[in-house]
Amino acid sequence: MNKKLVSLMAATLALLGVFALLAPATAQILTGTPVGVSLGVSLVVIGTVAAALIVNQIRFGLSADRLLKVLIEEGDDRGFPDLPRRPSGRVLPEDAKAYVEKCRSDVDSDSADWRLWFLLAGSFEIARDRHSAVLALRRANELISSRV
Structure with a gap:
């Protein structure tokens, strides 16, 4: 369903x-x-x-x-990273952490881009950090709302 x-x-x-x-x-x-x-x-x-x-x-x-x-x-497929996974389907913790750091450095380089904040939220979700994911997603929403 x-x-x-x-x-x-x-x-x-x-x-x-x-x-x-x-x-x-x-x-x-x-x-x-x-x-x-x-x-x-x-x-x-x-x-x-x-x-x-x-x-x-x-x-x-x-x-x-x-x-x-x-x-x-927009044709941006970065929201679906191909990361190594366990047999259960979860992303390996060290790879999830590395992906979070990559996304965080991307946001640091251009903090006004809502796409980067959205990707950071997704990386936090992959790393099972729900609180940080929600905060990053809120920031992405704020940035796209101010854009329109």
Whole structure:
């Protein structure tokens, strides 16, 4: 099954779960008791925060897809490095680290190019450094947004 479809289905189910909190939250608030009202308000707040986080993650994923499409349309295939892998399919750690360093030096040489930041994000992802990947991808999004 398509990864986008699975992601969309998972997000939809999660949002439905958040909206399912509204009925018990409303029921608790309508009890009129201090405990019931505070419990109901807490459910609404938790549901709102969860929905905001889900929507934010969906938007972030869509922006990453958009950047990849632009990179491919430009004929740039650097986003798919051919690195040595283990039998499991994971890139060997020392090769992943070397690729991160190469991408980092590319960004250092031209920090205004969103493509290099996108590639750096991909290298961090290959090296399993999700936090740095997200930060680099955010920077790539900022740079391409300021370009338009």
